Amino acid sequence: MSLNYFELFGLKPIFNIELATLESNFRKIQSESHPDRFVTASAAEKLSAMQRATLANEAYLCLKSPANRAKYLLELQGITAISETNTAMPIDFLMQQMEWREATEDAVTTKDIRALDNLLNEIRVEAKGLQESLVSLLDVQKDYSAATDDTRKLIFIDKVSEDIHRAIEQIDI
């Protein structure tokens, strides 16, 4: 079986997918393939159910996240968004990253969860802007080079918000 993730869910390979369709098709696939449906089946069927359900979960997780979806779309074009040889980032973006990280550290020192929550909101707005730009770059202009830059930014931003989540967890005991 070599269906790509979009084909698996019966979706067109575009960035601006209908999330409701993704979710409902995910549930349809799980209704057919979840191991709970094969509890009394043969070992071969159980194995095939577990593999299919695992694949569906993996694909769903990928397509649900805008950063991963963009990265995956580029992969389908043969482009690796994040690689060891390709790490250049615009200087202003790097500066902003550093500001966010410093703000995170400050908030951790003062145990200021509210400040971290505000930071997350700020980052969310930034991510939203990049997602809108990616709709146009990937689906309309098919400008994969510019899309690669924005995808990388989005991945970095995801990483920052993940770190902020972890920081909140550290101080919220």
Next chain:
Amino acid sequence: MALLQISEPGMSAAPHQHKLAVGIDLGTTNSLVATVKSGMATVLQDEQGHALLPSVVRYMPEDEVVVGHEAQAQQSADPVNTIASAKRFMGRSLKDIADRAHIPYNFVDSSDSTKLLQIQTRAGLKTPVEISAEILKTLKARAEKSLGGDLMGVVITVPAYFDDAQRQATKDAARLAGLNVLRLLNEPTAAAVAYGLDNAAEGTFVIYDLGGGTFDVSILKLSKGVFEVLATNGDSALGGDDFDHRIYCWVLDKIREVTSNFNPLSENDTRLLLTKARQAKEWLTDNHEAQIVCRLSNGTLVDVTLTATQFVELTQQLVIKTLAPTRKAMRDAKLTLEDIKGVVLVGGATRMPQVRHAVEEYFKQTPLTNLDPDKVVAIGAAIQANALVGNRSEDDLLLLDVTPLSLGLETMGGLVERIIPRNSTLPVARAQDFTTYKDGQTAMSIQVVQGERELVADCRSLAHFELRGIPPMAAGAARIRVTFQVDADGLLSVSAREQTKGVEAHVVVKPSYGLSEDEITHMLKSSFGSAEADKTARMLAEARVSAGAIINSVTLALAADSHLVSEKEKETIETEIQNLQTVTQTDDATAINKAVDALNHATEEFAAARMNASVSHALSGKNLNMLDM
């Protein structure tokens, strides 16, 4: 010897006859068994009309074992042989038990800090797995008596926050009790099923489950029979027992105030005071003060009064301790309070008013308490068991659960590399490539840990996997792809393959905490006693049943979907069926099982093809029900 079944006309044993399946809530304090009868989920009672079976096991002289109320009544009289709350020790070593000084059992000391704990009783050394198996056996007997037949399978509930070792221990206990486990189900998910189906609930709900010894919080999205867990969190060592313990410590302080020559309590006195503490806690749910009166073995009279206000103060920290996991779950689910449609309280400990107030204050809404918090988990498990064996005609029930803890690998410097993050929907797998660092290296060892911390030392070691049979190559040339798979029960398995030569590496698992296969076999043997013949007969019967089942299912599948197999594949499958049919005539259980495996292997591609077909039909909107077999 099976009796011939004679049915009344028109009542023949149809292929779609009701299969006996039950749900078991194996609780810290109480356990229950429930089933679905004519569409209604009901908790089964014992002959005295009790639904709750106290999770207390007493080992008597001459190999007699007493479980439940009778054992509970003797707790203070015979504390070292009467084990309660064994669930708190499942999959744990002695060093994990923080308050062992206040637990009146004879724990066996071991130099090995990861060795599973054991308790010395008059019936010999007992593990928590064996103690839990006694509770399960009692519930099994209750169910079989009440339903009038052998159980096809059970769903056993576990705290969502149970780790791999605790889940495995629960499964081992079921195996010792002779139960076929269809699925381990997370307690809050079970509660959500019971609540959701009962109230036709749609939307995002929080299940706040404070049991006798464990705390779980799960956030679920309920939509048209699909129960999708968005996040779960908890504390597998926090529960109603801890509230008892706070009262117990308070009473000890009070005794110290009036008595100067205060010796350490005897085991009997400890148990007595703990029981009094539990009763006081329960009394304070509906009353302003509780009087604790008892006489200790040295003649000291204890007579103290605890007010509800004092109790709230004593236990304030425990209540606060449940809120941090709650906030974590909310953040992991990326939800705000406005997104939450309802909060369902589960577990006897949520009867305490201070717990209800805390939940209400945090979520800014009155929690839902219209289900019996003691029974809701067993009811949900029964509904799931009924669906799993195929009794539910409408196949609209689907539970999508998650893994509660992140899985990681030990890397250089004792750091953890996270490979499967917590709250990943099950089943989930992750492949990771490794290479060798020495020329000709044929083996390597991987440590898997469970937990959220950065250092291996702060996480819980799950297992050491040894990969053997790596083809010898130059250092760094081998590409060993190791796949970590967590199944629908939340249990991990590992497989490995060398990529450049395509050699399957042999994986040897050394669970850090857990019983080895040998230990289980030994326990099984001793539970069968010396009747080796019985065991052989039982194994043969089981092998024949599974042979019959697979022949039947493969034959039906071939009849329905022969267009999905090539002629050659079909031939192979048919040969294996014939072979299995021949072997089944013999008395060789091992040979039968081998032939079953061979047939299974031969049908793997066919099963995958059928899966493809059914999934694409589902997506194209057709409902062929072709997997209904």
